[in-house]
Amino acid sequence: MSFEERNTWAFLFIAVAAYLCYVVIVLVVAGGRPLVEVDYGPIMLSTIGAAIVAGILANIVISTIWRKGAGKADQRDKEISRFGDHVGQAFVVIGAVVAMLLAIVQFDYFWIANAVYLAFVLSALLGSIAKLVAYRRGFQPW
Template sequence: MTHWEKRSWIRLVVAALGYAAYLTLILSRADERPLATVPYAAALLWTVGAAIVASILAEVGMAAGTPRASRLTDDRDREIGRLGDHVGQSFVVAGAVGAMLMAMADWDHFWIANLIYLCFVLAAILTGVTKVVVYRRSLPEW
């Protein structure tokens, strides 16, 4: 497994676990009241921050155990990175459009923020899955 594939796995797993932790925290705070009344901002910021720190620490730890020569980037790595980023960006765009429509319809901030966070997580997961699949198989021929 290449260095860049390992990074994709780390980001994929951290994004999924971070969002799962956030959902668990928010749902446990609901206590049979409407979700929109649950205080979410601090939990969202802390889980995003913790996911970023966890990803950085995991990548640094992984890089420390990887020989420098295997961390070099070649054309295939760049193409896989570009393809994964392009595929994942679709959820960022969908989240932005959805949040804009929700804001125009005067939805509660809770739902808007959670849609944006969900779409960022889905983008990270889709990006990671795309990269891992392409690393395991090959780049598509267009």
Template sequence: MSYEEKGVWVYLVVSAGVYIAYVAVIIGQAAGGPLADVAYVVPFLVSLGVSIVAAIIGRIVVEIAKPSDDYSSDARDRQINRFGEARASWFVIGGSLLALALTMLEQPYFWIANAIYLGFVLSAVVGSIIKLVAYRRGIDPSW
């Protein structure tokens, strides 16, 4: 497994795991009440910080456990990265459009912020899955 592929695995696990934890905290704070009334800003910012730190630590731990032979990206790594990012970027666009619609409908900030966050998380998760499939099966060279 290449250095870049290991990084994609870490990114997938961290992105999904931290978001699931964030949602659990928010639902726990709501305690049956309206979600829009939850104090979401601190958990939101903490989840972003934890994602960054966990990705760095995860990458280090993976390299200690199973060191890579080469730490440079080759043409295949770059092509797979472009392929995955091009397809996953639609989720960021979708989250942004949803946030724009929520803003125009004058919905609470909670829903607007979480629409954007969900778009980023879906982009990260779907992009990672696409990249991992491409690492295993390859991609059409005509792309």
């Protein structure tokens, strides 16, 4: 398994774990009240910040444990990364359109922010899965 593939696995796990933590915390804080009444901003920013820190720490740990190839991406790694990023960007665009539509129909900020956050998580998830499939099944650049 290459260094980049290990980082992709870590990124996938961290993105999903952080989002699940966010959802659970918001639901617990809501405690039966309407979700739009929850002060979600600090919770969202905290989980995103924690995910960023966890990603940096995961990269450091992976670099320390598997020194061979750490920080060195070959042409195949670069093409797979580009491919995964392009696949994942679809959800960023979809999320932006959904957020725009929610704003147009004047939904609460809670739903707009959560639509954007979910889009970023789905983008990370789909992009990571595309990269991992490319690593495991092979990759044929066009």
